[in-house]
Amino acid sequence: MRADLGETLVTREAIARRVEAMGRALASDLEGSMRASGDDPSGGNVVLIPVLTGALVFTADLIRELPLKLSLRVVAVSSYPGKSMASKGVKMASELPGDLRGRHVVVVDDILDSGQTLGLLRDLIVEQEPASVRIVVLLRKPESARKRAVPVEYVGFDIPDAFVVGYGLDYDGFYRNHPEIATLRPDAIG
Ligand code: IMP
Ligand code: MG
Secondary structure, eight states: OGGGEEEEEEOHHHHHHHHHHHHHHHHHHHHHHHHHTTOOTTSOOEEEEEEETTTHHHHHHHHTTOOSOEEEOOEEEEOOOTTOOSOOOOEESSOOOSOOTTSEEEEEEEEESSSHHHHHHHHHHHTTOOSEEEEEEEEEOOGGGOSSOOOOSEEEEEOOSOOEEBTTBOBTTBOTTOSSEEEEOGGGOO
8 A cells, every 4th residue: 555655744642732723623613603602512503524534544533532512414425436536516425414503503524625525515404504615624635726716614634735635535445544645656546
């Protein structure tokens, strides 16, 4: 696996530090929103929606920094079939939870690239009139990669417009288990 990887863009230690800080900020903002809307912070009204499969590793680390009563509801969005490296439009590949009205919703994804995935999810979630919506991404590519603008409340790292793998991100289904964010060597792309 390592022979296929190029430059490391974000190390394991940097990810760990950043995820901890993001968790702290998110938890305190959620508590603030709940107090403002008269919700009991220990009432279990927070719903985290990880976007499969890329958000799996990030979500596993992030939720352990959130000392809140919350539930997890995964969704799947398909956009990168097989070996493609650019989004070909997106569609829901699983059903979105239908009971988000009045709840505090946090969407967790690995990366903001074209914006189509998170744009679609945000639209569908807002339609349900939740009490609050936040989007958390580990990585964000530059504005020039965007096909649509999406507000994202928490960003771990801004990275260049390169294709990256590791810490949940894949190429053709592989490299999700690599603990750092790295580029791929050109000869590993086929
Ligand atoms: P979007 O283009 O913003 O809709 O991003 C869609 C999805 O594409 C993300 O959730 C990732 O799973 C995937 N993706 C985008 N850029 C990369 C990358 O550099 N490496 C691996 N997956 C990526
Ligand atoms: Mg994804």
